[in-house]
Structure formats: structure tokens, C-alpha cells
Amino acid sequence: MSIALRELRRRPGRFVVATAIMTLIAILLMFIGGLLDGLTKGNTGAFRAQRADFLVFSATSQDSLVRSRIDTAVRARAERAPGVTAVGGLGSLQIGSRVPGHGPRDLVPVVLFGYELAPRGLPARPPARGEAYADDVLRSEGVRAGTVIRLGPQRTPIRVIGFVNDTEYSGQPTLWGSLGNWRAAQDANRPGSRVGPGVTQALVVRGGTPEAIDRATGATHTVDAAIRKLPGVSQQESVFNQIIGVTVVIAVVVVALFFALITVERVALYGVLKAIGASSGTLFAGVLLQAVLVTLAAGAVGAAAALALDAVIPPGGIPFTTSAGRLLASVAFLLVAAVIGCAFSLRRVLRVDPAAAIGGAQ
Amino acid sequence: MTPALDMEAVRKVYKSGGEEVVALDHADLAVGSDEIVALVGPSGSGKTTLCSIAGGILAPTSGRVVVGGDDISGYSARELTEFRREKVGFVFQTVNLVPFLTARENLLVVDEVGRRTGRAARRRGDTLLEELGLADRANNLPGQLSGGQKQRVAIGRALMNDPVLVLFDEPTSALDTRLGEQVVGLIREEMKRRGTAAIIVTHDERITHHADRTAHITDGRIAA
Numbered sequence: 122m123s124i125a126l127r128e129l130r131r132r133p134g135r136f137v138v139a140t141a142i143m144t145l146i147a148i149l150l151m152f153i154g155g156l157l158d159g160l161t162k163g164n165t166g167a168f169r170a171q172r173a174d175f176l177v178f179s180a181t182s183q184d185s186l187v188r189s190r191i192d193t194a195v196r197a198r199a200e201r202a203p204g205v206t207a208v209g210g211l212g213s214l215q216i217g218s219r220v221p222g223h224g225p226r227d228l229v230p231v232v233l234f235g236y237e238l239a240p241r242g243l244p245a246r247p248p249a250r251g252e253a254y255a256d257d258v259l260r261s262e263g264v265r266a267g268t269v270i271r272l273g274p275q276r277t278p279i280r281v282i283g284f285v286n287d288t289e290y291s292g293q294p295t296l297w298g299s300l301g302n303w304r305a306a307q308d309a310n311r312p313g314s315r316v317g318p319g320v321t322q323a324l325v326v327r328g329g330t331p332e333a334i335d336r337a338t339g340a341t342h343t344v345d346a347a348i349r350k351l352p353g354v355s356q357q358e359s360v361f362n363q364i365i366g367v368t369v370v371i372a373v374v375v376v377a378l379f380f381a382l383i384t385v386e387r388v389a390l391y392g393v394l395k396a397i398g399a400s401s402g403t404l405f406a407g408v409l410l411q412a413v414l415v416t417l418a419a420g421a422v423g424a425a426a427a428l429a430l431d432a433v434i435p436p437g438g439i440p441f442t443t444s445a446g447r448l449l450a451s452v453a454f455l456l457v458a459a460v461i462g463c464a465f466s467l468r469r470v471l472r473v474d475p476a477a478a479i480g481g482a483q
Numbered sequence: 484m485t486p487a488l489d490m491e492a493v494r495k496v497y498k499s500g501g502e503e504v505v506a507l508d509h510a511d512l513a514v515g516s517d518e519i520v521a522l523v524g525p526s527g528s529g530k531t532t533l534c535s536i537a538g539g540i541l542a543p544t545s546g547r548v549v550v551g552g553d554d555i556s557g558y559s560a561r562e563l564t565e566f567r568r569e570k571v572g573f574v575f576q577t578v579n580l581v582p583f584l585t586a587r588e589n590l591l592v593v594d595e596v597g598r599r600t601g602r603a604a605r606r607r608g609d610t611l612l613e614e615l616g617l618a619d620r621a622n623n624l625p626g627q628l629s630g631g632q633k634q635r636v637a638i639g640r641a642l643m644n645d646p647v648l649v650l651f652d653e654p655t656s657a658l659d660t661r662l663g664e665q666v667v668g669l670i671r672e673e674m675k676r677r678g679t680a681a682i683i684v685t686h687d688e689r690i691t692h693h694a695d696r697t698a699h700i701t702d703g704r705i706a707a
Binding site for chain 2: 122123124127128131132389390393394395396397398399400403475476478
């Protein structure tokens, strides 16, 4: 093992190419992972912020918040379901908005939510009519406390009275106000989709069992299940995970090729070491150690690059976010790739004949 | 005293292209516990095969091989690896030092590939370097050493595990006559000082006078 370490220290040039390629792969892996996390975060924040056990959609909505309509009768049944402790309505309106400082045609897409049960970071009592809390991302559009945002073709005014973090929905920043606010904006700007008094798009439910609530309403999901059913979230995750998988396979190939070449170069040296008593296991452990250290170095540089990127991207820019879990998972994937890649060298190490060290058999 | 090597009726047959090639044919060789034997023969005569079998690198097809009292004829590959680590030393034709390790570290490799003894191995390595006149070169890489110095480091490495038998494979083939003579003289001196047996495989008759005895091998047969 110490022989392998000394080679790394004294002949770093031999490992520069492999380390550089593995670093690029690590950066790519962490960038793709960060993009996936950023996109998922931007798509699902409004649901993740719900302090609830279940989200209920109408039975015919196909789990789409936009298509869902919950009337007062369904709500009453949900409230009577065994174990339910609180029920609140939820409504959303995706719409273009005019923000001061932007041109008249420079619309900022937002999602106005109306709520009754406060999501994380919002006061229990929804703001007064005409007021809302804004997602932090809107700061990058110049929105400040007191800014009046005008929604849709009717320029429905909403005054921002504060900010809330990590509540984006469908990649768009959100505004959080009362259900009355939402109904007024919906009725004014989407006259074809007017909602009657007491009607909401979804119910936020605390307590109860999914079976009981489902019997009462028709389409009940845990918050996590509702997140997975958001349009595109699962598909997006699947596509990105496939790209991550291919990247890991490329890492396997890089490690396999590099260490196969190094092993070929070392056949004579391994012959000598075997002749003086080194086992194949000892020699392979050295190869493995070198691959793991090269990968850890690449992973460290990749993680530093990902963190630096996350720090310099302004809010509302590229949907990119890093987390310790993602960075560690990426390094773990690369380590697995390194071990698998190295395994291809094992056979060659095993086949090294110590007899070659003394001129071969005659 | 237990002989360093006792080979009886050793036969080694290789398969080559469906045909059997006899590399050693009922070879007998005994080496005393502090004896130096020059094994001389032309290229392809089987001397390297004999050396490999005596050193536990190759297993014989038939016959009996006893090294330092241990019958290694039926050893498994794992047992032979351990045997090589504990009982024999090798000095290879092309020296074959690990190029990125210093002279001292090249000696300590023997300890690192086996059961590590740490401080004891370091002490032995330093003593050997001192005795071989390499104390001031201990931290030099092989590339910074002369041919003779490299050969001495290789001898030191072969002696690190305090072997019962050291096998020298053509130790002078890469050296000029004068240096070759010096190296073989050094081998004799070091082996005799330690009372360690050695086989020097060579095709150079000029150096055989340093050995206690010369064994000639031709077509896999030894004529003592």
C-alpha cells in the first residue's frame, strides 16, 4: 500500500490525465445532479412547504391542481373523515405579472396561491385582501416589501408585504395570499374558469388516514405522492438519473482504461514484487488505493466547483442547487465506478507471472 | 547442517503448441548451507528454470525440492508466495529496483509485501546499506545510482529477509568485465560473511572462480 502511495506522491505526472478526466466527470456529475435538484426544488417548493399529511384533489382532476375543483360538499366530507384535525383550501393561478421597473410587455410569470392552513414560513392568518407574501426568487426581479405587482390582463394589484423561501411551483415564483385574493384574481383574469364561493382547487388535510379521506373525496395523496404526480417531475428525474447513470458508466470506462494501461506498464515490476513475495491481493490493493485516491481528489475538486457555481448563480438564474447529500452521493457513485473500473485490472494482476522477473522459463 | 537446497530428480515439462518441451530432465543439485554454486550453461539449457524452481517461483512437474529443510515440491501458489517472502532472496538480471523508491525503501519493500515488522526492518535495512557501503546513498532513487550501486541495493534487498538461499540470475550480464568482477567479488564476500548459500546463474565462465563449485547444465541435465 505504501508503495502505491509513494508512487502517487513521487510520480504525480502519471496520474494527472486520469485525475483531470475524473475531475471533469465529477464536475459533470455534480452539475447534472445540481440541475436536477434545482429543477425539482423549483417545481415542487409550493407542495413541499405544506405542513400537512395529505393533499386532496377532485376525483376527476387526474391529480392536476389546475383541473381540480373541490366544492363545499366534498370539503365537508373530508372534514368529517375519522382522525382529520384540520382542513384548509388551496387555490393557484399561474399568470403573467407586471412588476415595477420592467417594461410593459416584460411579463414576469408568477403563481398566486390562496391558502387557509399556513405553509412553512407563512403566518397562520393569511394576509388581507390585495396583499401577499412573495417567494424570495422575486427579489431578483426587483420586488421588495411594498412593491405592487399587477396580475394578468386585468392588472389585479397585489402588494408584497414580505417574503417566503423555497416555495416555487412549476419553476415559477409564487405569491401567497388569502383564498379570497385567489378567487378575485382568478375571476377577474380567467373569466372562463371562475370559481364559486367556497370552491377551492385542493384541500390541505392534517390527520386522518388516506383510506378514510379518499372515501370522502376521491383523490387523496400524501404530500410526497402529490409531489411525484406534479407534471414532469418524475419524468425529469428519470431522464436526469439516466444521464447520471451514463456518466458513471463513462467514469468506469475511464478508470478501467487508465488502470489497465498502468497495469500493463507495471507487469515487469509486478513480476519482481511477486517474486520477492508480494501477493496478487497486495498488488491489486495498491491499484485500488490509487484509483480511490485519484477519485477522491477529483470528487473534492468537483464538489468545490459545484459549491462555487452554486454561490455565484443569482436567485432566479439557472435552476441549480447543491446539497451535502448530492455531493456525497456523486463522490460515492464515482468511488463505485473506480472500484468497478479497477476490477478489470485484477485479472491482469493475477496473471502476472513472477517467473518473468528472472528472464522467464527456459 | 541442513543443506540450503536439495533437488532430487527434478523434472519440468512445458506444453508448447501441443508439444511437450522438457526444460529440466531429472536434475539433481545440492547446495550446502553456506556454499556458493555457479550454475553455468548456454542459453536455453534450463538454468533459469532450475533457479525458478529452487526459488519457489515455478513448481516442478516431478521430483523433490527441499529448501532450508522445507520440502516445497507440493506447495500451493499461496504457500510458495509465503516461502519466497520468508526463505529466499533474488537478484535479477536487470536489477529491477522499484524506480520511484529510494535505495532504503527498495530494501524495505521486502518487509512491506509481507508481515510488516516496521522498526526491526528499518534497522536491518540501515545495517545492510551500511555494510554494502551505501549508507550515504540511502535516500537516492535508483536513477541517481551507478550500475554497481544499483547491484548492491539489489543484493541488500535479497538479504533483507535473512534468506537461507540467494539466487543470482546473470548478475554480471549488464556490467562490463571490471565491474562484473567487482560485483561477483562482493557477492562472495557478502554471502560468506553471512554464511548464506547462493546460486549464481551465469553463462560467463570467467566469474566462476568466485564460486565454491560450478555445476554445468545442458539440455536440462546437470553435470556436476
